[in-house]
Amino acid sequence: MVRFIVEVFAVARFRAMELITILNRCHRFRGFVYHRARFSPDHKSIEVSVRPRKGSAAICSRCHQPAPGYDQLAERRFEFIPLWGFFVLLLYAMRRVDCRRCQAVVVEEVPWADGKRTLTKAYMLFLARWARRLSWKETAEAFRTSWEKVFDAVEHVVTFGLEHRVLGQIDAIGVDEIQYAKGHKYLTLVYQIDLGITRLLWVGKERTIESFQGFFHVIGEEIASKIVFVCSDMWEPYLKVIREKCSEALHILDRFHIVAKMNKALDEVRAGESRRMALEGRTPVLKKSRWLLLKREANLKTEQRFRLRDLLRYNLKTVRAYLLKEAFQQLWDYNSPAWAGKFLDEWCRQVMRSRIEPMKKIARSLREHRDLILNYFHAQKLLSSGVVEGLNNKAKVTMRKSYGFRTFRTLELALYHSLGKLPEPESTHDFF
Numbered sequence: 001m002v003r004f005i006v007e008v009f010a011v012a013r014f015r016a017m018e019l020i021t022i023l024n025r026c027h028r029f030r031g032f033v034y035h036r037a038r039f040s041p042d043h044k045s046i047e048v049s050v051r052p053r054k055g056s057a058a059i060c061s062r063c064h065q066p067a068p069g070y071d072q073l074a075e076r077r078f079e080f081i082p083l084w085g086f087f088v089l090l091l092y093a094m095r096r097v098d099c100r101r102c103q104a105v106v107v108e109e110v111p112w113a114d115g116k117r118t119l120t121k122a123y124m125l126f127l128a129r130w131a132r133r134l135s136w137k138e139t140a141e142a143f144r145t146s147w148e149k150v151f152d153a154v155e156h157v158v159t160f161g162l163e164h165r166v167l168g169q170i171d172a173i174g175v176d177e178i179q180y181a182k183g184h185k186y187l188t189l190v191y192q193i194d195l196g197i198t199r200l201l202w203v204g205k206e207r208t209i210e211s212f213q214g215f216f217h218v219i220g221e222e223i224a225s226k227i228v229f230v231c232s233d234m235w236e237p238y239l240k241v242i243r244e245k246c247s248e249a250l251h252i253l254d255r256f257h258i259v260a261k262m263n264k265a266l267d268e269v270r271a272g273e274s275r276r277m278a279l280e281g282r283t284p285v286l287k288k289s290r291w292l293l294l295k296r297e298a299n300l301k302t303e304q305r306f307r308l309r310d311l312l313r314y315n316l317k318t319v320r321a322y323l324l325k326e327a328f329q330q331l332w333d334y335n336s337p338a339w340a341g342k343f344l345d346e347w348c349r350q351v352m353r354s355r356i357e358p359m360k361k362i363a364r365s366l367r368e369h370r371d372l373i374l375n376y377f378h379a380q381k382l383l384s385s386g387v388v389e390g391l392n393n394k395a396k397v398t399m400r401k402s403y404g405f406r407t408f409r410t411l412e413l414a415l416y417h418s419l420g421k422l423p424e425p426e427s428t429h430d431f432f
């Protein structure tokens with residue numbers, strides 16, 4: 001019996017030692033030692049106590065310099081990456097220093113955590129990486145933690161990334177508005193769309209002049225003055241800020257945004273006409289035609305294509321609007337700005353005679369911004385037009401993934417996290 005107990009103790013000690021060996025290999029810090037590892041009373045977690053190495057001074061968290069000790073606080077628990085289905089906690093009693101430089105009693109800085117949070121930096125980086133692949137909710141479930149902790153982890157990683165990113169030279173930017181939440185809440189997103197690098201540079205609340213100006217405030221005048229291309233939609237506050245801040249840049253109305261506007265107008269025509277037909281008791285030929293009309297014909301299935309052909313035989317406003325929209329697509333095939341301009345003028349003339357008000361509204365707006373649209377052809381060989389659209393789609397997917405907590409802060413973090421290409425905090429080990 002006695003021998004048995006001795007053996008059990010030996011095994012327990014041996015395992016604890018092994019764990020400390022592993023921790024020393026992957027998560028070791030100067031000035032601190034792993035002292036002891038043991039199971040918690042409920043056997044769900046492994047608790048590893050950490051101590052300061054003898055003779056090593058604590059670091060003041062304000063000035064980041066060693067300072068004489070003052071006292072020690074109660075033991076805190078820091079969550080580390082779970083191991084083999086056990087939670088792993090680092091237990092450490094923070095010291096306070098009497099810092100002469102700061103002339104205050106300050107809590108020490110520890111290398112594995114960032115002061116306020118209970119998650120270790122290693123675990124935050126680990127969770128944040130998963131939160132890029134899974135939704136935040138799924139990440140929380142997979143690692144048996146809370147949504148709030150995943151939020152903390154992403155916030156930590158994004159904050160680091162924004163502080164350490166290098167903006168460098170920016171040749172081209174695209175500004176995009178995106179709707180979130182119900183009602184009319186918008187975000188302004190600014191992307192870098194250089195040939196070599198595309199990334200999200202900035203997220204602003206609302207889509208006002210002030211919100212877009214916030215971007216220029218962040219990048220500074222030097223970088224702003226060197227921007228060569230700006231892509232945007234026809235949203236007047238954006239146009240105004242671009243005229244003001246990037247007066248030297250070639251400003252292009254983005255193809256994707258124009259197509260989106262045209263689809264919206266067409267949809268308006270269809271909805272109005274469909275309602276009218278229902279009121280007049282006519283055959284509801286427009287029923288379920290929405291996607292037939294909005295999708296590119298090439299993307300329709302065979303059966304849908306037949307239905308579309310059928311629909312196009314009717315003499316309807318919707319059909320005429322559809323044909324005008326389709327005809328407009330030809331614009332993008334031109335290489336020469338002059339020919340594109342001629343086509344655009346002719347198209348607008350036809351539309352103005354069409355007596356279809358939503359389409360006429362588009363034509364008026366295109367006429368008004370003719371120069372900016374033709375800039376697309378001046379810049380054609382230097383900018384790929386699908387970039388803003390691609391980023392816009394990714395942004396929408398990201399927003400869906402953080403669904404449930406659609407506050408501005410959540411969306412801002414989620415967007416920077418998945419589209420910002422931000423540098424990550426350094427890690428002692430690659431915890432894959």
Ligand SMILES: [Zn+2]
Nearest residue numbers: 060063099102
């Ligand atoms: Zn200090």
